[in-house]
Amino acid sequence: MDQILINLSLLAEFPIVNLKIILDGVMIGALFALAAYGLALVWGVMNVKNLAQGDFVIAGGYVAWWMTQQGLPPLLGVPVAFIVLWGIGWVIYKLVISRVIERDLFTSLLATFGLAIMMAQLLNLMFGSDTQSVSLDYKTLYFFDGLIDVPVAKLIGVLMASVLAAGVIIFMKSSRMGQAIRATAQDARAARVLGIDTEKVYSFTFSLNAAICGAAGAIIVMVWVIQPFYGITHSVRAFVIVTAAGLGNLPGVIAAGLGIGALEQYGAHIFGIGYQQAIAVLLLISVLIYRLIQQRRVRKSLQ
Amino acid sequence: MKNNKSILYGILLAFILIAPFAFPDFRTQLATLWLMIIVAMTWDMTGGQMGYNSLGNIVFYGTGMYVAAIITIALAYDVGGYTNAFGGGVYKFTDQQYFLGMFLGLIGAGLFCAASAVIIGYVTFGLRGPYFAIGTLGVAIAAGELVSNWEWVGGGQGIALPVYPGDLDNGKLLFYFLFAFTGVVLFIFLKWLYATRFGAAINAIRDDEEKAEAMGIHTLRYKLTTWAMSAFFIGIVGGISAFQLIHFEPLETAYQTINLGIFMVVCVLLGGKGTLWGPIIGAILFHVFKEVTWNYFLGWQWVALGALIVVTVVYFQDGVMGYLAHRKPEWFGVRVDENKAEVSQ
Numbered sequence: 001m002d003q004i005l006i007n008l009s010l011l012a013e014f015p016i017v018n019l020k021i022i023l024d025g026v027m028i029g030a031l032f033a034l035a036a037y038g039l040a041l042v043w044g045v046m047n048v049k050n051l052a053q054g055d056f057v058i059a060g061g062y063v064a065w066w067m068t069q070q071g072l073p074p075l076l077g078v079p080v081a082f083i084v085l086w087g088i089g090w091v092i093y094k095l096v097i098s099r100v101i102e103r104d105l106f107t108s109l110l111a112t113f114g115l116a117i118m119m120a121q122l123l124n125l126m127f128g129s130d131t132q133s134v135s136l137d138y139k140t141l142y143f144f145d146g147l148i149d150v151p152v153a154k155l156i157g158v159l160m161a162s163v164l165a166a167g168v169i170i171f172m173k174s175s176r177m178g179q180a181i182r183a184t185a186q187d188a189r190a191a192r193v194l195g196i197d198t199e200k201v202y203s204f205t206f207s208l209n210a211a212i213c214g215a216a217g218a219i220i221v222m223v224w225v226i227q228p229f230y231g232i233t234h235s236v237r238a239f240v241i242v243t244a245a246g247l248g249n250l251p252g253v254i255a256a257g258l259g260i261g262a263l264e265q266y267g268a269h270i271f272g273i274g275y276q277q278a279i280a281v282l283l284l285i286s287v288l289i290y291r292l293i294q295q296r297r298v299r300k301s302l303q
Numbered sequence: 304m305k306n307n308k309s310i311l312y313g314i315l316l317a318f319i320l321i322a323p324f325a326f327p328d329f330r331t332q333l334a335t336l337w338l339m340i341i342v343a344m345t346w347d348m349t350g351g352q353m354g355y356n357s358l359g360n361i362v363f364y365g366t367g368m369y370v371a372a373i374i375t376i377a378l379a380y381d382v383g384g385y386t387n388a389f390g391g392g393v394y395k396f397t398d399q400q401y402f403l404g405m406f407l408g409l410i411g412a413g414l415f416c417a418a419s420a421v422i423i424g425y426v427t428f429g430l431r432g433p434y435f436a437i438g439t440l441g442v443a444i445a446a447g448e449l450v451s452n453w454e455w456v457g458g459g460q461g462i463a464l465p466v467y468p469g470d471l472d473n474g475k476l477l478f479y480f481l482f483a484f485t486g487v488v489l490f491i492f493l494k495w496l497y498a499t500r501f502g503a504a505i506n507a508i509r510d511d512e513e514k515a516e517a518m519g520i521h522t523l524r525y526k527l528t529t530w531a532m533s534a535f536f537i538g539i540v541g542g543i544s545a546f547q548l549i550h551f552e553p554l555e556t557a558y559q560t561i562n563l564g565i566f567m568v569v570c571v572l573l574g575g576k577g578t579l580w581g582p583i584i585g586a587i588l589f590h591v592f593k594e595v596t597w598n599y600f601l602g603w604q605w606v607a608l609g610a611l612i613v614v615t616v617v618y619f620q621d622g623v624m625g626y627l628a629h630r631k632p633e634w635f636g637v638r639v640d641e642n643k644a645e646v647s648q
Contacts, residue, residue: 049433049437096613096617099617099618100616100617103620104432105432105433106356106432106433106436107616107617107620109358109433109436109437110356110568110572110612110616111612111613111616111617113358113565113612114565114609114610114611114612114613114616115609115613116609117561117565117605117608117609117612118605118606118609118610118613119609120605121605121606121609122606124605125602125603125606232444232561236441236444239437243434272452274448274451274452275448275449275452277444277448278444278445278448278449278452281441281444281445281448282441282445284437284438284441285426285438285441285442285445288427288430288434288437288438288441289426292426292429292430295429296429
């Protein structure tokens with residue numbers, strides 16, 4: 001308790017520390033937003049809630065990490081992870097997801113939970129349970145007499161995340177496939193009547209989601225750490241962001257992603273690093289409760 | 304027919320009583336099997352009969368462990384000091400302290416879990432379908448993380464309870480019969496409960512909650528009562544596990560979200576949701592599968608279990624009971640009139 005008060009007073013005494021925390025949070029939050037966008041895409045288009053989302057992220061991270069172990073440049077890991085995870089996503093769609101789309105939501109939730117356990121364990125068997133990261137030998141920029149340090153590697157990560165996000169948005173807006181995806185999300189039956197091959201759209205969407213997550217993971221391994229069992233926390237974060245922002249609300253997803261990144265950094269600073277996972281989960285619960293209260297109000301006004 | 308059934312139950316009961324003596328090397332295994340059966344049955348109360356698929360029932364298992372342990376310790380010593388010393392040998396428990404602590408601890412664990420189910424349920428039962436599943440999963444993960452950061456109850460290291468005083472083989476027997484007794488009581492209770500008006504009401508909630516409410520069922524009250532009853536039993540078996548395992552720690556043993564927390568769901572799905580015998584059959588099948596993979600595919604056991612979950616959910620969701628009900632409806636008292644079936648075609 002005393003430690004918490006000391007940490008709080010530290011924040012009040014040195015306002016510049018706040019800036020550092022927010023910067024750190026926003027930079028990592030951009031990557032959370034990326035994974036959450038993929039989740040929102042799958043959720044909106046085929047009504048499948050993918051609990052293996054975080055494990056795609058971690059798998060992408062391991063692809064990039066493995067490449068640097070082979071002596072390849074780390075930045076190359078991002079496109080490679082995108083492609084590899086595209087393939088993995090396609091296989092998983094064909095084997096599992098295509099059979100649960102028509103079923104109730106709990107089925108898809110549980111099936112993807114089983115997938116998450118499998119993927120985490122396979123990664124553990126392949127790469128061991130140590131935390132891994134890839135260090136980029138770029139400079140670190142210092143501001144305000146060294147109180148704020150911004151590694152250039154993190155800036156590159158954020159930049160790549162934004163490029164990827166912009167690419168996906170433009171693709172969804174203007175390409176033929178993007179239009180088909182959006183049409184299927186609005187009304188799958190009508191889309192089928194109009195000659196859209198929804199099966200193809202589904203498999204494309206799920207593979208795209210896995211690929212986005214993989215690229216995000218490849219960036220995360222450069223700016224943070226990965227470990228085979230961190231997947232579930234990433235999944236929870238993606239759920240927090242999507243539940244808070246709502247489906248099909250892209251600016252909302254980005255804002256919520258950045259906000260959660262910042263809130264988590266604040267929580268870790270105030271309560272200690274041990275609570276970081278708990279904070280992500282407690283945020284989810286508070287968002288759900290907030291939504292509940294909102295709905296109660298709607299129900300009351302209807303009565 | 305009625306006579307046949309009572310003979311069957313008699314044989315089963317005799318088997319339950321004889322099993323630990325017939326297979327003395329497997330006493331702990333059989334106790335674990337009972338644990339799986341009980342948690343599967345309690346999960347089915349909300350998941351199968353009421354249609355609320357919780358992924359966070361494990362929270363009551365972990366809480367039961369902690370409450371039982373803390374009550375036992377608190378009766379004799381200061382809890383904070385005990386957990387700090389981490390069973391350093393300074394703290395001795397007399398027989399009386401041990402058994403009184405166990406008795407009060409188990410009851411306390413059940414009651415505390417039932418009360419916390421009401422409190423958690425008051426918030427989470429507003430969520431429907433998959434949101435309820437994700438919300439309860441969140442509660443379970445958060446509870447584990449919070450407890451592992453709480454120094455008073457031992458933090459991430461957990462609690463080490465005293466070892467069973469006396470012969471260890473007798474201890475194994477005691478734990479087996481504690482589990483078995485709880486399981487049999489739970490089975491009889493559920494058999495009675497599902498036949499009452501209450502059982503019909505929670506089935507109505509599963510089938511159509513809005514209509515159930517329109518029919519005058521106070522749905523929230525029913526949901527809370529059901530979850531509290533299920534939490535009561537999970538809390539008790541959590542407490543028994545705490546004494547059986549002696550040492551437990553928060554994330555891997557007590558709030559083991561991805562182990563037991565998901566196993567209980569798979570057991571129910573494997574055996575058949577919303578039936579009395581389904582969870583029991585599923586738990587037995589699952590336990591056998593788990594032990595076989597643990598023995599023969601060491602290192603790959605988790606992959607095999609994950610695959611089992613996926614395959615069960617995707618291809619075999621009605622479970623054994625669902626399959627039987629489809630194939631042999633006459634076993635379930637459904638009479639198929641051949642002539643009528645032809646007419647309706």
